[in-house]
Amino acid sequence: MPRAFAAGDDELVEAEHLIRDRMSGLNLDLLSLAAVSNVFRTATAVRNRMERDVLRPHRLSWSAFVVLFVLRIWGSQESRSLATEAGISGGTLTGVLDTLERKGLAMRQPVPEDRRRVEVALTPAGTKVVNDVMPAFNHEESLVTGDLTEDETATLASLLRRVLRTAEDLDGR
Amino acid sequence: MPRAFAAGDDELVEAEHLIRDRMSGLNLDLLSLAAVSNVFRTATAVRNRMERDVLRPHRLSWSAFVVLFVLRIWGSQESRSLATEAGISGGTLTGVLDTLERKGLAMRQPVPEDRRRVEVALTPAGTKVVNDVMPAFNHEESLVTGDLTEDETATLASLLRRVLRTAEDLDGR
DNA sequence: AAACTAACATTTGGGGCCGAACGATTTACC
DNA sequence: GGTAAATCGTTCGGCCCCAAATGTTAGTTT
Structure with missing residues (x-):
């Protein structure tokens, strides 16, 4: 070798x-x-x-969980920013929200001062799901980085952060 | 700061x-x-x-390109290994191959000694597409890692390799 | 040789994914 | 104040995605 x-x-x-x-x-x-x-x-x-x-x-899809997670961390917000934050298109978010509402995990609310817009919020059940899933999720994260030292894990995060930053800058964000 | x-x-x-x-x-x-x-x-x-x-x-989807790429690098092969190598399920590969065949980029061939199996090969047009796309793809890769030194890029690749390895080992591969 | 068993690719059903087109609403301009 | 432009979320068509069910073929057991 x-x-x-x-x-x-x-x-x-x-x-x-x-x-x-x-x-x-x-x-x-x-x-x-x-x-x-x-x-x-x-x-x-x-x-x-x-x-x-x-x-x-x-019974959760990846995107559905990401949407729940964003709502849990950043709080209730309108569709447009939610789609951006979750990294999916507006058309996709509509479908994902339909599913989440059907399951009672999220809810749409009209915005009084602008009837085009929609505010999306977590239901108590939705909050509970994120709280339940996050530790399991994080456990997997610990497992797959288990071969790395703490310093190496931090280095990996930092290097990726710079690549991500570069990609976003290239998109003229 | x-x-x-x-x-x-x-x-x-x-x-x-x-x-x-x-x-x-x-x-x-x-x-x-x-x-x-x-x-x-x-x-x-x-x-x-x-x-x-x-x-x-x-007019290429991500998975369609990955399939073409795998065929280009590893050569013609049967469906099952192609699906594994491309990281998609067998059912998905069927659809992707339908699309690629319709576009004349790949072709299915029967395996004489076992009529269940199918050999998949690149057409000349498919080979040309990969040769055309790869440099453009690679240019993007250079761009997004542009903020990293060569050493840092190599470190990033190596750290990811170890995480990938750990994840695959956990799956008992 | 007949009956299991295993190994294929494909089909099916439910969802996710995007860009483009759409209808409704708000804002800007004349 | 009425029309034009911009901005919402949604709908639509085409493709991707998976797991499970399906049908065909090959190998194994009796």
Whole structure:
């Protein structure tokens, strides 16, 4: 095993080498490619775990939970900001809110001074769901970062924060 | 501004503080929470950019491109391994392949010795699409990691690799 | 050889996802 | 004060997504 790779890394790194070999001639920035594609692969793997182990028992979709979570942390707000905050489109939010209202976890309220707008709030049942799910969610988070030291976990968060920041700035936000 | 945070970080860190304040009493592992939720937020932000700027002009969905990419790198293969490699379910792959075949980018071929199985291959047009899209994709990857040094980018890739590895091991793979 | 059993891809049903089109409302302008 | 423009949430069409059910085929047991 090459000394340059930490134990357990070689299998994943192999995929990156394969890409290099099959894509030579395209002059790719392999460092960025590895970092970004690992962001995607990690997000997918962890998300699949959480959907299966935490969300499915509660009959909750990923987006539905994100919406509940945003309402729990940032409080009641109108649809538009809620969609932005949850990272979904307005059209999608309509469907998600229909589902959440049907389950009695969130509620829409008219805004008196502007009849186009809608205020969305958590019901007590919705608040309870977030309070129940969050610890289970967080437990999964602890598990998957379990191989990292505290310093490394903090470094990971910080590096990702900078990538996220860069992506958002590029979008001219 | 606290010296501990790099410039531009405070806005994002604020969200993490807010979570701590609203969720005190739940005894959350905030370090893991920040790292993992930044994985999700970064993946979503970057993916949205790529879908909008790179994939949409080619009328390609994310999964459709991943399938093409896997075929390009790992070569023709049967449905089952293709679904696993692309990170989607078998049922989803059926639909994606229907779309890709309709567009002439991939093709299904019967496996002579076992009529249950199906071999999937890239068409020349499909190969061309991957070759065209990859550099644009990679350019976006370079952009969003542009604020990181080469060492930091390599560190990010390595830390994510370890989290991914841990998640896959937990799934008893 | 007949009957299980296992392994395929596909179909089905319910939901999520987006952009674009839509209708209702508010604001700005003349 | 009446019309035009902008801004809401919703609806619509097309695709993606999964788990579970389905039907076909191959392997295994008797």
